[in-house]
Amino acid sequence: MADYDYDLFVIGAGSGGVRAARLAAELGVRVGIAEEYRIGGTCVIRGCVPKKLLVYGSRYRSAFEDAPSFGWTYDNLKFDWPTLIGNVRREVDRLNGVYTRTLEAAGVDRFLTRAVLEDAHTVRLADRDKTITAKTILIATGGHPIIPDVPGKEHLISSNECFQLEALPDSIVIIGAGYISMEFASIFNGLGVHVTVLYRGDQILRDFDDDLRNGLAASMRKHGIDLRMNADIEAVVKEEGGYRIRLKDGDSIRAGLVMAATGRAPNIAGMGLEALGVERGWNGNIVVDEYSKSSVDTIYAVGDVTDRVNLTPVAIREANDFAETLFNNKPTPVDYDCIPTAVFSDPELGTVGLSEVKAREIYANIDLYKSLFRPMKYTLPGRDDKMLMKLVIDADTNKVLGCHILGPDAAEIVQMAAIALKMGATKADFDRTMALHPSSAEELFTMRHRWEPPKPIVGSDAAA
Numbered sequence: 127m128a129d130y131d132y133d134l135f136v137i138g139a140g141s142g143g144v145r146a147a148r149l150a151a152e153l154g155v156r157v158g159i160a161e162e163y164r165i166g167g168t169c170v171i172r173g174c175v176p177k178k179l180l181v182y183g184s185r186y187r188s189a190f191e192d193a194p195s196f197g198w199t200y201d202n203l204k205f206d207w208p209t210l211i212g213n214v215r216r217e218v219d220r221l222n223g224v225y226t227r228t229l230e231a232a233g234v235d236r237f238l239t240r241a242v243l244e245d246a247h248t249v250r251l252a253d254r255d256k257t258i259t260a261k262t263i264l265i266a267t268g269g270h271p272i273i274p275d276v277p278g279k280e281h282l283i284s285s286n287e288c289f290q291l292e293a294l295p296d297s298i299v300i301i302g303a304g305y306i307s308m309e310f311a312s313i314f315n316g317l318g319v320h321v322t323v324l325y326r327g328d329q330i331l332r333d334f335d336d337d338l339r340n341g342l343a344a345s346m347r348k349h350g351i352d353l354r355m356n357a358d359i360e361a362v363v364k365e366e367g368g369y370r371i372r373l374k375d376g377d378s379i380r381a382g383l384v385m386a387a388t389g390r391a392p393n394i395a396g397m398g399l400e401a402l403g404v405e406r407g408w409n410g411n412i413v414v415d416e417y418s419k420s421s422v423d424t425i426y427a428v429g430d431v432t433d434r435v436n437l438t439p440v441a442i443r444e445a446n447d448f449a450e451t452l453f454n455n456k457p458t459p460v461d462y463d464c465i466p467t468a469v470f471s472d473p474e475l476g477t478v479g480l481s482e483v484k485a486r487e488i489y490a491n492i493d494l495y496k497s498l499f500r501p502m503k504y505t506l507p508g509r510d511d512k513m514l515m516k517l518v519i520d521a522d523t524n525k526v527l528g529c530h531i532l533g534p535d536a537a538e539i540v541q542m543a544a545i546a547l548k549m550g551a552t553k554a555d556f557d558r559t560m561a562l563h564p565s566s567a568e569e570l571f572t573m574r575h576r577w578e579p580p581k582p583i584v585g586s587d588a589a590a
């Protein structure tokens with residue numbers, strides 16, 4: 127048998143790479159890992175974690191607005207961005223240390239450098255004249271933000287730079303309407319920055335359930351965010367004190383900062399994939415089978431670089447199943463059914479299973495249950511925000527196909543609903559579950575009447 131430096135060499139120490147390296151090492155495998163930036167990857171360093179901390183920070187504004195109706199008064203309320211971002215960075219540093227120590231404790235050798243493929247068993251460490259051989263190589267290099275190719279694109283920042291800002295702008299234009307755009311729009315708005323969102327399409331959050339998309343767009347507008355759909359950018363021009371964003375329809379907007387949230391692409395450039403004949407997908411992603419194996423037998427890939435479902439828990443599960451398959455003699459294909467997901471906008475959105483549109487494509491008969499109500503915590507402040515809950519049911523089997531929530535704690539509720547959907551729960555199972563009172567979540571279990579589309583207004587009513 128060939129003698130390799132390692133049984134497994136992992137390129138990229140993010141969510142997927144760290145999990146695969148640790149599990150493999152704990153199973154007795156000799157593991158090395160290379161990371162070109164910071165151990166922890168996107169999620170920990172410049173994604174989920176620092177973003178959610180900023181979300182928490184931004185939500186204090188509405189909490190303070192509502193506080194007087196609960197009897198609290200305060201003087202001299204101030205917000206200080208350097209304090210918030212400084213604390214966020216300290217937490218990121220702490221987690222970076224935790225991830226590093228986890229690898230260390232598992233006995234994984236760490237190389238803080240870029241690594242690329244030399245051949246099917248060899249990686250080259252870019253910052254030193256060194257190659258390392260391994261029986262198996264796992265590529266877990268994640269992705270990076272795409273900056274749209276418009277004149278003035280050099281002026282655009284991405285989500286990465288949002289965590290590096292030393293001061294907040296007075297206003298920001300965010301290009302794109304995916305989840306990262308919605309989250310940063312809500313963060314900046316909550317922190318007092320005037321936010322405009324520009325998007326080429328006709329509604330935010332493509333692929334989410336339409337009731338959530340429409341409900342969130344209406345709420346964000348009510349909260350003061352200028353959401354402009356069907357808006358195409360012509361150019362971004364630097365001007366005194368900020369930027370001017372010119373639109374193709376002739377309009378233009380001034381902003382202190384311009385952010386692109388126009389999608390992400392896999393980190394594959396210069397990795398040596400072409401020379402090895404590793405098959406790639408529509409946007410350069412590494413194509414893998416259900417066990418995360420690429421078209422080259424010794425090379426595997428997990429996480430965003432494979433562009434399957436680009437979420438942290440999915441990268442972690444893919445890594446877990448890769449390690450089980452290769453090093454624990456338990457071939458485990460990744461199961462992508464019923465992945466819960468959230469958008470930490472204001473209001474928050476949580477969803478699991480099929481949207482109404484998707485369900486109608488697959489199933490002949492769909493029942494809908496919807497509830498639109500004011501959460502109890504908004505009653506005393508008289509806040510006019512509504513919470514939306516929606517269940518999509520297969521009318522023939524009574525199975526719950528989708529659960530969609532817009533409003534406070536939607537993510538937490540949907541995480542638990544995901545267990546029920548994963549187990550194949552029916553609407554009858556929801557109905558016989560005792561409600562927990564008083565809570566918002568209880569609405570999910572008390573929706574007795576099928577939702578019927580409003581009847582079209584005809585005859586003399588229509589004219590009235």
Ligand SMILES: Cc1cc2nc3c(=O)[nH]c(=O)nc-3n(C[C@H](O)[C@H](O)[C@H](O)COP(=O)(O)OP(=O)(O)OC[C@H]3O[C@@H](n4cnc5c(N)ncnc54)[C@H](O)[C@@H]3O)c2cc1C
Binds near residue numbers: 169
């Ligand atoms: C702003 C933002 C918010 C997000 N919020 C959420 C959320 O709320 N929930 C959620 O589930 N997901 C969220 N995500 C997505 C999530 O962060 C990713 O799906 C996840 O991090 C993917 O993990 P990964 O292991 O594939 O890659 P990553 O975590 O990106 O790790 C890849 C690592 O590889 C390193 N690397 C790249 N090339 C090389 C090389 N050649 N040599 C050495 N190292 C290399 C990179 O520096 C990086 O550290 C968010 C992403 C962003 C950008």
